Amino acid sequence: MRFVLPKGRLFKGSLEILRKAGIELKPPENRELMVKNGRYELLLARAFDVPVYVEYGIDVGIAGSDVVEERESDVLVPLELPFGKCRLSLAMPKENAVSVEEMDGFRIATKYPNLAKKFFERRGVEVEVIKLHGSIELAPKIGIADAIVDIVETGNTLRANGLVEVEKIMDVSALLLVNRISQKTKFKEINELVLKIKEVVKDES
Amino acid sequence: MKKDLFSESERLADITKSLRRTFELWGYREVFLPTIEEFSEQLRKGTKFAYNNEFYVIKPDLTSQILANLKEPRKLKLYYISEVLNGGIRGEWQAGVEFIGGEDIKMQVEVLLTVITSLEALGIEDFYIDVGSLKVWERAIEGIEEFKAEIFKALTRRNFEIIERLPINEEKKEELWQLFNFRGKSCEYEKLNKIIDAVGDERVFIDFGTIRPLPYYSDVIFEVYSPKIGKPLGGGGEYTFKGVSAFGFAFDLNALSKLFDGKIEKSRKKIRGELKEAYKLARELVKLGIPVEVGE
Numbered sequence: 001m002r003f004v005l006p007k008g009r010l011f012k013g014s015l016e017i018l019r020k021a022g023i024e025l026k027p028p029e030n031r032e033l034m035v036k037n038g039r040y041e042l043l044l045a046r047a048f049d050v051p052v053y054v055e056y057g058i059d060v061g062i063a064g065s066d067v068v069e070e071r072e073s074d075v076l077v078p079l080e081l082p083f084g085k086c087r088l089s090l091a092m093p094k095e096n097a098v099s100v101e102e103m104d105g106f107r108i109a110t111k112y113p114n115l116a117k118k119f120f121e122r123r124g125v126e127v128e129v130i131k132l133h134g135s136i137e138l139a140p141k142i143g144i145a146d147a148i149v150d151i152v153e154t155g156n157t158l159r160a161n162g163l164v165e166v167e168k169i170m171d172v173s174a175l176l177l178v179n180r181i182s183q184k185t186k187f188k189e190i191n192e193l194v195l196k197i198k199e200v201v202k203d204e205s
Numbered sequence: 206m207k208k209d210l211f212s213e214s215e216r217l218a219d220i221t222k223s224l225r226r227t228f229e230l231w232g233y234r235e236v237f238l239p240t241i242e243e244f245s246e247q248l249r250k251g252t253k254f255a256y257n258n259e260f261y262v263i264k265p266d267l268t269s270q271i272l273a274n275l276k277e278p279r280k281l282k283l284y285y286i287s288e289v290l291n292g293g294i295r296g297e298w299q300a301g302v303e304f305i306g307g308e309d310i311k312m313q314v315e316v317l318l319t320v321i322t323s324l325e326a327l328g329i330e331d332f333y334i335d336v337g338s339l340k341v342w343e344r345a346i347e348g349i350e351e352f353k354a355e356i357f358k359a360l361t362r363r364n365f366e367i368i369e370r371l372p373i374n375e376e377k378k379e380e381l382w383q384l385f386n387f388r389g390k391s392c393e394y395e396k397l398n399k400i401i402d403a404v405g406d407e408r409v410f411i412d413f414g415t416i417r418p419l420p421y422y423s424d425v426i427f428e429v430y431s432p433k434i435g436k437p438l439g440g441g442g443e444y445t446f447k448g449v450s451a452f453g454f455a456f457d458l459n460a461l462s463k464l465f466d467g468k469i470e471k472s473r474k475k476i477r478g479e480l481k482e483a484y485k486l487a488r489e490l491v492k493l494g495i496p497v498e499v500g501e
Contacts, residue, residue: 057435076363183363184335184412185432187388198366 001040001182001189004054004061006047010174013083014062021196048111051075051177059182060193066151066172070112076178078194082201084174088115091163092147093140100167103127103147109139110149119149119169137161216462217298220327221286224300224456227323230493231315233284233302238270247273249420252290264290268421268444268453271303278449280306286458301439301455305446310396312452313425313443314403320429320439320454321406325474326495329431329464332438333408336401336427337415341394345384349373356381360416387413400425417442427454436460473498 003025005014011027018025025042028035035042045053050063051073061075066088068077090100090108103120106127110116113131120127132139137157139145151172152158152165176197183190225235242248244260251265267285275281283303290296302319304312317334324332346356352371359367368381391398392411401409417426417440426442438461441454473496476483487497 055436078363079366080364178363179435180437181430181432181435183414184333184430191386 001060001186001193002043002058003040004043004045004050004058006050006063006067007044008047010047010062010064010084011044013081013174017062017081017083017197017200020200021193023193054177054179057179057181059179059186059190061177062174063177064172065175066112066115066170068175068177069170070114072114073177074180076180076183077175078178079176079197079201081174081176081197082204084172086151086153086172088112088149088169088172089152090119090147090149090166090169091152091158092166094162094164096146097164097166100125106146107144108147108149109136109145111136112149115169116149137163213462216465216467217458219467220458220461220465221300223326224286224323225284226494227326228284228300228302228319230495231282231302231319231322233282233304233319236271236283236285238267238274238285238287240264242270242273245273250289250291252292252294264288264296267299267301267455268303272446275305275446278306278447282307298458299439299455300458300461301441301453303451303453305451306449307452309450310399310403312450313400316441316452316454317400317404317409317427320441320456321404321408322495323456324429324438324461327461327465328468329438329461331433331464332429332431333410334406334427334429335388335410335412335415336397336425337411337413338394338397338425339416339422340424341384341392341397341413342416345381349377357416360385360414363414384413387411397425423450425452429454429456431464434460434463438464475500 005011015025015027023040025037025040026035028044033044043053043058047063048067048071050061051068051071054061054075055073062081064084100123103125108116108127108129109132110129111132113129116129130145136148136150139148140163141161147166149169155165158165176194178190240263242262242265244253244262247269248262249266249269251262253260253262266289267287271283284301286300288296288298302316304316320334346353352373355367355371359365365382365385368378389411390401397411401411415426415428417428421444422442423445424443428440429438431438436457439454439456441452443450443452474490475498476487477500483499487499490497
């Protein structure tokens with residue numbers, strides 16, 4: 001069975017929950033991106049690419065719900081996992097803060113262009129969305145965007161950059177992903193894994 | 206499409222030539238549809254654009270495009286090979302058939318056999334077909350219809366937690382859990398049993414966890430897949446058009462291309478078993494123009 005896990009903020013939690021469910025995956029010692037662990041194989045990918053790997057054939061993955069929704073990947077999501085909790089929010093410089101309805105014509109910087117576009121479409125507000133790959137908070141500071149759509153955990157990064165949260169777009173949590181075909185061809189193995197992880201989640205809550 | 210358009214084209218030419226042949230052997234006629242349609246709510250997918258203050262759609266979903274062009278329902282057996290866009294500029298190539306206005310059960314059996322024989326003619330034998338039913342689920346949620354949206358969301362994501370959180374009794378949850386995991390050759394729904402029995406192929410299963418989240422399907426749905434690749438090879442289902450029932454499916458040509466070994470010659474149907482039965486089948490296949498090889 002092949003697992004793909006995201007490098008970064010969800011990595012530790014992902015290894016931990018799989019370990020508790022009886023799947024010991026050793027993180028690579030050097031800069032390798034693929035490690036064999038007996039019957040299991042571990043792949044490391046960028047958080048944004050995990051759902052894509054699972055959609056295209058890796059059996060199991062763990063990714064944030066923000067990324068899964070943004071990528072609109074055709075994957076199965078049998079479980080919500082109890083870590084990686086945060087929220088996707090709309091934020092803007094404190095001194096210019098306005099409501100969503102007053103944002104017509106605004107330029108929005110984000111790593112999540114799909115989710116941002118959908119959010120404003122639902123509210124009937126026309127904005128221009130520009131995609132950035134990181135340090136989103138910088139964009140309104142130097143004036144290339146009026147507001148941002150980004151992940152908020154504690155709010156410290158926003159505050160440090162003079163931004164305030166205008167509205168929460170969605171709650172985010174880590175999710176267990178399963179490839180649609182693996183669910184059929186490895187039915188028993190995958191069902192067992194899902195049930196074991198489910199027990200771990202239950203015990204912890 | 207691949208970066209090397211021309212070598213990929215050669216493969217697709219071989220694949221589509223074989224598919225056209227099989228589809229035509231089963232009596233389907235190719236349909237040629239315009240690249241651009243005037244926008245209508247009926248059309249799914251495609252890429253929208255505005256021209257001269259009017260809205261248009263480029264390369265929409267073929268089933269929806271065929272239905273949008275069909276004024277009155279009548280018996281039709283059509284096939285298409287076309288690119289489908291989904292909001293962007295790069296699309297997916299599909300080959301599919303639509304059987305409109307046929308007899309219930311017969312239509313489903315025939316389309317499933319078209320899928321099987323199409324793959325076999327390409328030399329692809331390592332595949333499975335999972336057949337599900339929306340009616341079985343609708344029946345299962347009778348009395349708790351207010352949770353239909355959540356239950357179908359749970360099904361498409363295969364997330365039973367969504368159902369567990371609903372305020373419905375444990376007995377019902379257990380019943381849904383059983384359906385969720387049902388996989389076999391016969392079930393309580395006679396219509397599916399008849400279809401599976403008439404198709405008579407060991408690679409076809411009943412699987413109620415198989416849900417294709419398309420709005421127009423009315424009952425029987427199926428998905429074709431191979432353990433060799435992580436994406437479905439295609440799928441289809443039953444729908445109703447102006448009171449007439451229809452059944453269709455589409456292959457993802459990119460997925461077929463990954464499995465196709467490039468040698469049509471190898472696509473000889475290998476037949477094994479008791480001498481008389483094996484040759485009876487071989488004779489039928491040869492009559493249909495399918496190369497055969499009767500093995501030991």
